[in-house]
Amino acid sequence: MCGWVHRKRNHGGIIFIDLRDYTGLVQIVFDPNDIKIYKIAKIIRNEFCLQIIGKVCSRPNKTNNTNLISGNIEILCRELKILNSSITLPFQIDEKNILEVTNLKYRVLYLRYKHMQKNLRLRYKVTMEVRKFLDSKKFIEIETPILSKSTPEGARDYLVPSRINPGEFFALPQSPQLFKQLLMVANFDRYYQITKCFRDEDLRSDRQPEFTQIDCETSFMNEEEIRNLFEEMIRVIFYKTLNIKLPNPFPVIEWSTAIKLYGSDKPDMCIKLIFTDLTNIMKDSDFKLFSKIANMKNGRIIGLKIPGGFSISRNEINYYTQFVKTYGAKGLTYIKIHKISKEFDGLKSPIIKYFNNLILEKIINKTEAQNGDIIFLGGDEKNIVNNFMSALRIKIGYSDFGKRNNILNNKWHPLWVINFPMFKYDKINNNWIARHHPFTAPKDGYEDFIITNPEKIFSKAYDLIINGWEIGGGSIRIHDAEIQKKIFKVLNIDNKIVKTQFGFLLNSLKYGAPPHGGIAFGLDRLITIMTGSKSIRDVIAFPKTQSAQCLLTNAPSIVDEKQLNELNILYKKTKN
The missing domain is CATH 3.30.1360.30 (GAD-like domain)
Known part of the structure; x- marks a missing residue:
């Protein structure tokens, strides 16, 4: 067996250690009569990495540990090899109430915690079930570019300077939105991708500058058909990974009802x-x-x-x-x-x-x-x-x-929220903004009133809420270039900007673009609620802080002037 020393105990001259690997713990016994092995065992400390060869034995009477899967047995060590020693830890593995700044700085150690191992392994199982489900529904996974064009989608872009094209920049994708629409035009009827997305925005417990999205798009399906398909996917995921049966079907309420009864478009139905x-x-x-x-x-x-x-x-x-x-x-x-x-x-x-x-x-x-x-x-x-x-x-x-007082019902309560207003008014900038994104289609029959009565337009959008968390959002997209132009006009996006930033989309829509729509699920949020974690940082291997820093690697960091010169970048120094 190979693993790490979780705990070491000395009882009456006999040394016990709990050896830990990803499956759990097992008790190893070192007999003081085996002088050579016992001498090595005496210098072992917590988190030493060991290799053990030994004999599996039943534990002595009344010493069983019912809290362990291996609690009825122990291993009498016959051969012992220290694969690597460990310096003194800044905290003990499984120590409670570790400051977040500490667990982020020593992330490698914190990932050894049982709950972190469990969370990340569940994350893997969920992504595996997603792929199996979508594959069975004839979706294909296609990778879209990471280096792309900056477009106004709401949040700030992360920009990447181009060395070969001085003064010009790529943007990291906030989502693969436009590329997946182009894939529908290109006759790939069912696409999905589990992909990284990037947004330079203020952070909260359910936000990170980089996050993972289960991104899906399909042609020739209406709102209800798309909801039914991905509702089935969520039910399958919960059942296959947690053995939880979610309701069938999920309740559906209109946005106006959610606001009226709960004051929120992501009401917690618990x-x-x-x-x-x-x-x-x-x-x-x-x-x-x-x-x-x-x-x-x-x-x-x-x-x-x-x-x-x-x-x-x-x-x-x-x-x-x-x-x-x-x-x-x-x-x-x-x-x-x-x-x-x-x-x-x-x-x-x-x-x-x-x-x-x-x-x-x-x-x-x-x-x-x-x-x-x-x-x-x-x-x-x-x-x-x-x-x-x-x-x-x-x-x-x-x-x-x-x-x-039985006000809280801690069961699982998924809910679809539909019929969102198309736009909301930004009083600060005195401008209409898209409630979802600029590529969401209006409800049928509203097309002629987009310019004259934007406040009365409703969209073909839908959000999936589970226990007050928005885990997925999607819509039917605009597949008519003329309607897309009207939306840009309501959003006060200048024609020159439309041509520069969205010309490729408008041109593509003219080549027989099919009706299409899709949905994107926040994988980090989904795993957070499935594990009962308080923050998405507990389901991400190497997350950032709320100030968008990685305490493990000390990123972002200063780069040398040679790199900046190659990229033709000057930066303004600010006072601390």
Whole structure:
């Protein structure tokens, strides 16, 4: 056997080690009567790399370890070879609460952790099942370029200077979007690729500057057919790798319903809480703050009923109030329901004096509140209130209270969200932007209104959500060059830029481009939720920090002037 010393113990002169390889641990015994081997065993320390030849024996009575697959046996060492020693480790393997900066700096050691071994091996199994499934459906894997053209797809590009063409740059792909569309024009009806993508953007726990995408495209299929096909793929993956049976079929809701009930286009359906829109009820309220918001053009008042929430303490309410402020809320109020009566004297709230009995009756009826509940109330411009009330819903759902009161259902809840608006308005830049990307097709019948009424156009887009994580997104693409030109016009992309950056696409669409569509799954996110990890960094072998640095290799790093001169690059030094 070959492996690493996980632990070493000395019991009454007999030395034991737990030898570790990728399959687990096994106990090795060193007999003090075997002087030569015992002498070597005495100098062994944790993480030494060893080769063992020995005799497999049953463990002595009452010494079995039921926590190990090998817990009924041990190996009596007959030959021992130290393949390599190890210096003192900065932390012990399987030590808990390692600082992330430490595990990223000493990533090679951290990858020896049991959960990291498990995560990366599951990642491999998932990609294997993806390939098997797509191969069975007649998809073929085709590699698309890594060095390509910079195009405005939303996030910043990583640029690569060209030495041979001074002053010109390649861009690393944010996705293979345009190339996979070109493959459809080229008569490759079913394409897939498990590929690296790159985005120079601000990072969060579910983002990395480089990430892996399961990228798929197909011709001659509509939205529902594509959803059904890849829903089947996800079900197969979960069953084959985790022995989990996901629902069949997945629920489907429209984007507008998701926003109305959950305030988010990626709602976490593990949580049994929904919003109640109280905007119209509050228009004639004497509570001036709410009445002002309710009468705003884009204002919204949301009620979030929490069953059994009367027991939530004042300190907890204060905590939730401060919590929502981090999401842009100006405040949060509530109505506690001790007992519903005709005069509503069983209600407790700091703002109840501003509501007459008719308004209180409407609030109780619309939220379907019962004795012992609490209703949290939030109001603001729609996007703001949806954001902070959605965060509150999740916070309460995953709290100890939510778990105790059956508000949280920790099963798997996949969900398709469909019928997205085509565009959203960027107030900062005073411009329309694509909600998905500029190549998403509008719903049939809307083509003539793209220029005149962009706010009313809906797209043939669909996102797959599992337990509040967007793991996949796709759409039917535009295969008509004239419609694509209209989209560019709405997005205020100059004709010169269109010709320079997208001319190759528009020209290709003119050669009998078929109707086509596809989807891309974030492999890192998918493995994160499948393993129950808190961050995608726990399912990537060598991830970057939130400042896009690799602490293991100290990248990015300064390069010498000779390299810069070869690339015709001058850079501006900044003060630290």
